[in-house]
Amino acid sequence: MAALQPIRGTHDILADDHRLYRLVTETAYEIAARYGYQEHSTPIFEFTEVFARTLGDTSDIVTKEMYTFADRNGESLTLRPEYTAGICRMFMSNGMTQQLPLKVFCRGPMFRYERPQKGRQRQFHQIDAEILGVADPLADIEVIALGAHILGALGLADRIRLELNTLGDAESRQAYRALLVDYFNGFREDLSEESRVRLEKNPLRILDSKDKGDRVLVQNAPLMADSLNALSQDFFAQVRQGLESLNIEYVVEPHLVRGMDYYCHTAFEFTTDTLGAQGAVLAGGRYDGLVETMGGPPTPGIGWAAGVERLSMMVGEAPPAPRPLVVIPVGSAQRTQALVITQRLRKSGLHVDLGYSGNVKKRLNRANKANARAAILLGEDELAKGVVTLRDMETGEQSEAPLASLEEHLARYR
RNA sequence: GUGGCUGUAGCUCAGUCGGUUAGAGCAUCGGCUUGUGGUGCCGAGGGUCGGGGGUUCAAAUCCCCUCAGCCACCCCA
Numbered sequence: 001m002a003a004l005q006p007i008r009g010t011h012d013i014l015a016d017d018h019r020l021y022r023l024v025t026e027t028a029y030e031i032a033a034r035y036g037y038q039e040h041s042t043p044i045f046e047f048t049e050v051f052a053r054t055l056g057d058t059s060d061i062v063t064k065e066m067y068t069f070a071d072r073n074g075e076s077l078t079l080r081p082e083y084t085a086g087i088c089r090m091f092m093s094n095g096m097t098q099q100l101p102l103k104v105f106c107r108g109p110m111f112r113y114e115r116p117q118k119g120r121q122r123q124f125h126q127i128d129a130e131i132l133g134v135a136d137p138l139a140d141i142e143v144i145a146l147g148a149h150i151l152g153a154l155g156l157a158d159r160i161r162l163e164l165n166t167l168g169d170a171e172s173r174q175a176y177r178a179l180l181v182d183y184f185n186g187f188r189e190d191l192s193e194e195s196r197v198r199l200e201k202n203p204l205r206i207l208d209s210k211d212k213g214d215r216v217l218v219q220n221a222p223l224m225a226d227s228l229n230a231l232s233q234d235f236f237a238q239v240r241q242g243l244e245s246l247n248i249e250y251v252v253e254p255h256l257v258r259g260m261d262y263y264c265h266t267a268f269e270f271t272t273d274t275l276g277a278q279g280a281v282l283a284g285g286r287y288d289g290l291v292e293t294m295g296g297p298p299t300p301g302i303g304w305a306a307g308v309e310r311l312s313m314m315v316g317e318a319p320p321a322p323r324p325l326v327v328i329p330v331g332s333a334q335r336t337q338a339l340v341i342t343q344r345l346r347k348s349g350l351h352v353d354l355g356y357s358g359n360v361k362k363r364l365n366r367a368n369k370a371n372a373r374a375a376i377l378l379g380e381d382e383l384a385k386g387v388v389t390l391r392d393m394e395t396g397e398q399s400e401a402p403l404a405s406l407e408e409h410l411a412r413y414r
Numbered sequence: 415g416u417g418g419c420u421g422u423a424g425c426u427c428a429g430u431c432g433g434u435u436a437g438a439g440c441a442u443c444g445g446c447u448u449g450u451g452g453u454g455c456c457g458a459g460g461g462u463c464g465g466g467g468g469u470u471c472a473a474a475u476c477c478c479c480u481c482a483g484c485c486a487c488c489c490c491a
Contacts, residue, residue, distance in 0.1 A: 005482070060489050064415085082491085110491075115415080117485055126491060194488075210488085258490095269491095280491060307491030330449050364451040372451090379449060393451070 009122025020318040024311045025107045028127045028150045037105040042086040048076040054085040056261025065112040079111035083128040092296045100133025119278035130303030140266040141242030147282045160270045165256035168232040176227035207255040262287040282306035324353040326367035330379035348407045
């Protein structure tokens with residue numbers, strides 16, 4: 001029995017869900033294309049280093065969530081837990097450093113070793129948009145606007161809110177980090193166990209701790225905003241101004257900290273309270289130092305990823321399956337004729353099914369279950385006259401249509 | 415990794431102070447209808463009661479272990 005079960009946290013995606021996922025990803029892709037994004041794909045696995053070096057030694061993804069294994073040569077590989085690092089690798093591998101700015105749209109599966117729960121799986125799917133090579137806050141604004149545009153097109157605007165924060169540039173962040181460490185060191189004993197570890201490794205993460213005791217301390221902690229240098233302040237102001245000029249509503253969340261270490265300046269999350277404990281549906285930020293840490297030329301970057309399953313859950317209803325026409329041979333003598341006509345109609349662009357067996361009754365029954373719009377009955381009598389019987393499956397009305405011009409008679413089912 | 419809840423037919427669920435061959439609805443298949451679906455009537459098939467062990471004359475029901483699912487913590491899409 002165990003062997004017949006999919007691996008924990010993975011799911012077969014059946015037809016209804018596929019139509020829903022396709023609606024989500026196609027909507028996203030079509031809108032992104034209007035903004036000048038082109039679709040690229042990276043492999044679903046990379047050398048472990050690609051993720052381990054970029055995401056940060058202390059990030060949860062690296063320390064406990066990666067699917068890592070050795071291949072037959074002993075090389076350590078990892079199923080991608082996120083898109084950005086792989087995209088930056090692609091950017092360098094393919095010598096795209098001369099093609100800036102580069103706007104990338106991606107979609108595909110991600111893998112994280114976590115306990116599944118509502119809105120969280122071990123294999124899930126993301127859509128992703130990135131801009132490489134633009135240091136101007138215009139890129140931040142555009143990337144957020146794209147996210148808002150897509151969420152709006154999916155009809156989710158009234159159930160999400162945009163949370164925005166800045167992490168500042170390296171200098172500001174370092175200064176802030178020092179202040180934070182000083183502050184929390186004063187309350188070392190009061191911090192939760194996890195946060196004491198964070199204090200050593202990544203003090204910013206204490207800010208979004210959910211521990212009650214931590215939260216009290218966080219309330220009085222120094223604010224990032226007070227540590228921002230002039231450049232960082234100006235950058236954030238421009239992003240905010242841009243969003244306002246586009247009428248994109250947002251809330252500044254001073255404690256918003258993203259999971260990966262590579263972020264700087266803009267950090268944002270579109271969140272919802274409709275997915276249980278999972279808030280984020282589309283989130284990202286700026287990562288100006290990432291390409292360089294991977295060994296490439298200094299290249300600014302900003303982007304986001306969104307969870308296809310989470311978006312789909314919010315959209316809710318799967319689009320209906322397409323409704324076919326069904327060709328029905330009345331007797332076995334019309335089998336071949338039925339096959340030929342079916343194929344002819346398919347080539348003319350119609351959605352046509354031909355059953356594999358059964359009498360007329362059984363075939364009509366199946367046509368009905370397939371939600372067919374009409375049935376095309378081929379009997380001895382009809383074929384002798386060079387016609388077919390066209391049965392409307394809604395009304396039950398039947399009429400005859402000449403075989404030679406069948407396509408014209410079926411035009412309304414197109 | 416930790417905690418709470420839940421596992422009975424393909425699906426949704428009844429059935430537990432232990433007691434004859436474990437039920438229903440929906441779905442499936444067949445018939446009423448030998449060239450006509452949807453509604454109706456009649457009938458049929460389908461269950462190691464998640465798995466293993468224990469208690470008992472007797473276990474879906476009680477006990478132990480285990481597996482899986484869901485939800486939550488952690489963290490995130």
